[in-house]
Amino acid sequence: MRVFELERPGSVRVGVRAMPSAGALLRVETTGVCGTDHHVFGGRIAVPTPCLLGHEVIGRIERLARADGIVAEAGVGVGDRVLVAPSVPCGDCEGCRGLGRCLDRPVYGLTMAGDGLTGGFSPLLALVPGTRVYRVPERVPAKRAVFAEPMACVLSALRKAYDAHYAPPATDALVMGFGPIGVCAAVAIAASGGDVTVLEHDPERRSLALELGFAALAGAAQTPPRGYPLVIDSAGTPAAFASGLELLAWGGTLVEMGNYADLGAVAIKPSDICLRDLRVIGSGETLYDDFPPAIRLVAETPVALEAAITDVHRFDAMTEPSLLFTARARGKALIAFAS
Ligand SMILES: [Zn+2]
Ligand SMILES: [Zn+2]
Structure with missing residues (x-):
């Protein structure tokens, strides 16, 4: 099986991995390229190498038996189109045994070591026991479906900030940075009826925000004096966190997703x-319950999410996979596999 594997930071090469003879298998349709993958490529996140990157995976179940231990809604079987939750509870740590929350979850395309089909930069993904998969309706185009995983991250962050609600209805928000997480944050806030303002220094990404129907600012100097009740930092710099705090209204909430x-x-x-009653919410963990609403949201939002996919790389045609990381996409990049 031809795959793209991270050889070491700065180099992704074409590799060959054996097809497993047993266990559940997914035929990959598309894999999103995430900011986290860029951090791994750039050496800012350490992973065991060689590593198959790719944790935003949509595909069809190719092989599945009850004994494979895959967790899915009733009736999901071979041929069904699904999203794979990237992390899998280890079943063994203190958290799994007592907290109902794994503290050491292996993640496809990041921390799963070994020479198997462990990431989405491969036409087939070997699904390990405990993996959760979620149905993706046939009518949802791949360019939308690929946003479901980052959208689930955003919904989890908002749920941590506002308990059971993703955001109180009509909460106006400032979204700092309009990469893929910023796109998802803007869509989620708009869905709950809030006005979204995007703060983005890159003119191309700012024009993408306008194209998708959001107000866009080039710099913090243009923001209103009283600030925003909700700021989502998805800018990807530590400095944005500090300016995000300054841009909050009294009693406001900063959701940190940029670092x-x-x-x-x-x-x-x-x-x-302290003096302005601010709240700061971090969110590293995506909660499984947020995948189904994320899939619904990317399917149904009136925002033209497809337009935010600006780079489509055909897996079969790509001979220099490091190119996935050497240019910054205006929007989001995905890898498309032959069906
Ligand atoms: Zn990701
Ligand atoms: Zn665990």
Whole structure:
């Protein structure tokens, strides 16, 4: 099986891996290229190498038996189109045994070591026991479906911020940074009736925000003096976190989703948080319950999400896979596999 594997930071090569003779298998339709993959390629997140990247995977179940231990809604079987939840509970850690929440979850395309089909940069993905898969309706185009995984990350973050609700109805928000997480955040806020303002320094990404129907600012100087009740930081720099705090209204909430890797430190004044009743919510873990609503949201949003896929790479035609990472896409990039 021809695959793309990360040889070491800075180099993804064409590799060959054996097809497993047993266990559940997914025929990959499309895999999104995530900011986390860029961090791994850039050496900012360490993974065991060689590594098959790719954790945003949509595909069809190719092989499945009850004994494979795959968790899915009733009736899901061979031929069904599904999203694969990237992380799998280990079943063995303190969290799995007592908290109902794994503290050490292996993740497809990131931390799953070994020479198997462990990531979505491969036409087939070997599904390990405990994997959760979620049905993706046939009518949802791949260019939308691929947003479901990052959308679930955003919905989890909002649910952590507002308990059972993703965001209180009509909460206006500032979305800092309009990469794929920013796109998902804007769509989620718009779905709950809030006005979205995007703050993005890159003119191309700013024009993408306008094209998708969101207000877009080039710099913080243009923001209103009283600030925003909700700021979602998806800008990808430590400095954005500090300016996000400043841009909050009294009693506001900052949801931090821009520093998925250790990108360094930034100075903040704790008194700002204390005296202005601010809340800061982090979200590294995506909760499984958020995948089905994320799939529905990317399927149904009136926002033209497809337009945010700006780079489609055909797996079969690609001979230099490092090129996936050497240019920054205006929107999101995906790998398309032959069906
Ligand atoms: Zn991701
Ligand atoms: Zn565990």
